Amino acid sequence: MRYSQAFLPTIKEVPKDAVDASHVLLLRGGYIRMVGAGIYEMLPLGQRVLKRVQAIIRREMDAANAQEVLMPAILPATYFQETGRYDLYGPVLLRLKDRKGGEYHLGPTHEEIITDMVRREVKSYRQLPLNLYQIQMKYRDEARPRAGLMRCREFMMKDAYSFDVSEEKAFESYATMREAYHRIFKSLGLDYRIVEADSGQIGGKTSAEFQVLAQSGEDRIVACTKCDYAANVEVAEARIDTTKADFGKTPERLLVKTPKTKSIEQVVAFFAKDDAPKSADGAFGTNRILKTLAYLVPSKDPKKERAADAVATPDEIALVVVRGDHEVNEILVARALGVDEVHLASENDVKAVLGVGPGFVGPVAPKVALRTLVDHAAAAVADGVCGANQWDHHFAHVAYGRDFEGEVMHLRLVGAGDECPKCGGGLEAYRGIEGGHIFVLGTHYSSKMKATFLDETGESKPFVMGCYGIGVTRLMASAIEQHHDADGIRWPMSIAPYQATVLSLGNEPEIVEAAEKLYEALKAKGVDVLLDDRHERPGVKLKDADLVGIPLRIAIGKRGLAEGKAEVKLRSDADVTMIAMDEVVEAIATKVVALGGKLL
RNA sequence: CGGGGCGUAGCGCAGUUUGGUAGCGCGCACGGUUCGGGACCGUGAGGUCGAAGGUUCAAAUCCUUUCGCCCCGACCA
Numbered sequence: 001m002r003y004s005q006a007f008l009p010t011i012k013e014v015p016k017d018a019v020d021a022s023h024v025l026l027l028r029g030g031y032i033r034m035v036g037a038g039i040y041e042m043l044p045l046g047q048r049v050l051k052r053v054q055a056i057i058r059r060e061m062d063a064a065n066a067q068e069v070l071m072p073a074i075l076p077a078t079y080f081q082e083t084g085r086y087d088l089y090g091p092v093l094l095r096l097k098d099r100k101g102g103e104y105h106l107g108p109t110h111e112e113i114i115t116d117m118v119r120r121e122v123k124s125y126r127q128l129p130l131n132l133y134q135i136q137m138k139y140r141d142e143a144r145p146r147a148g149l150m151r152c153r154e155f156m157m158k159d160a161y162s163f164d165v166s167e168e169k170a171f172e173s174y175a176t177m178r179e180a181y182h183r184i185f186k187s188l189g190l191d192y193r194i195v196e197a198d199s200g201q202i203g204g205k206t207s208a209e210f211q212v213l214a215q216s217g218e219d220r221i222v223a224c225t226k227c228d229y230a231a232n233v234e235v236a237e238a239r240i241d242t243t244k245a246d247f248g249k250t251p252e253r254l255l256v257k258t259p260k261t262k263s264i265e266q267v268v269a270f271f272a273k274d275d276a277p278k279s280a281d282g283a284f285g286t287n288r289i290l291k292t293l294a295y296l297v298p299s300k301d302p303k304k305e306r307a308a309d310a311v312a313t314p315d316e317i318a319l320v321v322v323r324g325d326h327e328v329n330e331i332l333v334a335r336a337l338g339v340d341e342v343h344l345a346s347e348n349d350v351k352a353v354l355g356v357g358p359g360f361v362g363p364v365a366p367k368v369a370l371r372t373l374v375d376h377a378a379a380a381v382a383d384g385v386c387g388a389n390q391w392d393h394h395f396a397h398v399a400y401g402r403d404f405e406g407e408v409m410h411l412r413l414v415g416a417g418d419e420c421p422k423c424g425g426g427l428e429a430y431r432g433i434e435g436g437h438i439f440v441l442g443t444h445y446s447s448k449m450k451a452t453f454l455d456e457t458g459e460s461k462p463f464v465m466g467c468y469g470i471g472v473t474r475l476m477a478s479a480i481e482q483h484h485d486a487d488g489i490r491w492p493m494s495i496a497p498y499q500a501t502v503l504s505l506g507n508e509p510e511i512v513e514a515a516e517k518l519y520e521a522l523k524a525k526g527v528d529v530l531l532d533d534r535h536e537r538p539g540v541k542l543k544d545a546d547l548v549g550i551p552l553r554i555a556i557g558k559r560g561l562a563e564g565k566a567e568v569k570l571r572s573d574a575d576v577t578m579i580a581m582d583e584v585v586e587a588i589a590t591k592v593v594a595l596g597g598k599l600l
Numbered sequence: 601c602g603g604g605g606c607g608u609a610g611c612g613c614a615g616u617u618u619g620g621u622a623g624c625g626c627g628c629a630c631g632g633u634u635c636g637g638g639a640c641c642g643u644g645a646g647g648u649c650g651a652a653g654g655u656u657c658a659a660a661u662c663c664u665u666u667c668g669c670c671c672c673g674a675c676c677a
Contacts, residue, residue: 009610011611011612011627012611012612012626012627012638013611013612013625013626013627014612015611015612016606016611016612016613016669016670017606017669017670017671018670019670019671034669036668036669037668037669037670085677089677091601092675092676092677108677109677111677138677140676140677142675142676143601143674143675143676144671144672144673144674144675144676146670146671151676157677159677218676341675343674434676437677439677467677469677487637505635505636506635506636507635508635536635536638537634537635537636537637537638537639538635538636538637539635539636539637539638539639540637540638540639541636541637541638542636542637542638543637543638544638546637547638555636557636558636559636567636
C-alpha cells in the first residue's frame, strides 16, 4: 500500500475524550473512530489488525477441532425467554420490535441459539463431541462504555460452545480449549495470566479467565510468586491463619463508652489513648478491630419485589465480620448466602433491625438473632474490639467462640502480601483486562432447553456443555496497552497492520526511486509493506511511523543512499542498523519471520 | 443508576462571570521558500456556537427543557 493513496488519517493532538493509551493511540493512529458511546468504526488500519487477530484465533480454534459457524445477531426473544435470561439480563439487552410488534433483541452471547441449533440436529452420542464457534459482533447496552475498544456496546467476540456426553468428557473439551487459548494469547504477543474467576450470570461452576496484564485493566487479580496459583480477587483465597484464640489470656469482656467513634480509624485512635483499655500485648490495632457490616439479603423468590420504601426485617439482614484491616468480598458473601448479589444495608435498615446505627454494630448479643458470617481471620482474633450494639459503645476483649458465634468461612478480599492458598508463597497483585473466559457449563442450558441426545444405552440425556469467549476487539486494544511508548504503538509482528514500512526521506528522484524499488522488491518477497511516498518532510513521516507502530521501519535518505545503504529500525528498539541496499529485502524477510510474522 | 465535567470550524481550545456584528492554534486549498524528528511566509475556504423554547431592542453569553459525550462510582456472559 502507498501511503499517498491510503485512507490513514492520523491526528497530531490527543483527542479530548480519550484517556487510556489504547484509546488515544487507536484514534491518533487512524485505526478507529467513534460513532456513538461504545460504538466504533474500523478504519482500514484497524480492520487489518482485527483480521490478523481473527486469523490467529481461527487457526487455533480450527486446530482444536472446533468448527466455525455464524449465528444471527438479531434474535427472537423466545430463545432467551426459554432460559429466563430475557429478564435476567435486564437493560443490558438491546431490545427491538419488528413491524408486527414481535419482540427481538440483539445477541449479547449465544448459548441459547447454539443449544437450539444442536438440539434440532444432534440426536445421538455418536455425533458427539462437538465444538462450534463463531466470530461476530455482540451487543450489550453497557451501563458505562469506556476506554475506546475496552468496553463497548458493540464489540467483536469469538464464542465457542462444546457439547459432550458426560461431565468428564466436557472437562476434556474444556482442557482442549484452555490449551488453544494459551496458544492464541501467546501468538498475540500478550503478557497474560490464566486465573480462577467467578462464573457470573452465565451459569456453571468451573471457569477461568485469561487476564492480560495492564495497569489500565479494570480487573484486579492476584498471582503467586512461587507456584501457578492466580485468581481474580473476586474469588481469590489466601492461606488461612489457623492460630486459635487463647481464651485463657483474653480478659473479661468490657463495655466501653466510645462517643462518636464510628470508623475503624476512630476506634483505633480511641483505644490508642493512654486511659483506654489495652490488650495484653498493647494497643488494639486495626487488625484487632472486628469490623461488622450489615448486608441486605434479597429474597430468593424473584417474584417478591421489594418496595422502595420497605424497611428491613431481621430475616433480610446478615452480619459479616472481618478484621478492620480487611475488606469484605461481596461475591463470597452472596455465594455463602445462596443469592446472586448482596448490598450493604442502608442506615435506616440497620437502625430498624438492630436499634443502633452503623459504626456501633457488633456480633456480640445483637438485639435480635441474625445470621452471622465470620471471616477466618476475624475468628482468629483472640482479643478484639467490636461494636456493642448500643449507641456510642464498643466492647473490648472479645473473641470468636467465647463472646459470639457465627459461620466461619473465607469472606475477605485477598491482596498483595497475603499468602498463597496452595503453596504459602507470596501473592502479588496485578491489574488485568479480561481477554478470554472459559466455562464448564454442565447442563445448565441443555436441561432448561430440553436439549438431549440418546446415549449408548438408549437413555435420553442433556448435553454437557462448555462455552469459551474471547473479546477480539478488546484484545486488539489490550495489545496496545502492553505495547506502546510515548511516541505511539509498538505492534507485535503477529498482529501489526503491516509488517514493514518504507520511508522515503526526501523528494530527490534517486531517493524516491530507491524507495519505490525497495517497496516493490519487498512486496515481491511476500512482505506486507506500507510505502510512505507522501511529499512530506522527514519529520512528519518519522513521527507518523512511530505513531502507527509498524514493527519494521526502513528509511531511505540521502545520507544512507550515498553509501548505498538503507536504515533499518525496529519500532520496539532504539538502535538503527545500516544495511546495504541489495541485502535489505533478504534481511527484512528474515526479520519478519524471526519476529513471528509470515510471508505472503 | 448516583456524583462530577464538557458540547463554539475537521481536531484542540478561548470567548459565557458583566448580553452588543464569533476568535486563536493545528489541519485543509493556492503561491513561494524549505527538506533527517510534526518547517516558514503570504493568500483563502470553512461555524444555524449540540437542539428546542423563553427573556430582551439585542443571546454563544441569562432562564427552562432536552439530546449527546467523557471521567469517578455502582454494574459488568
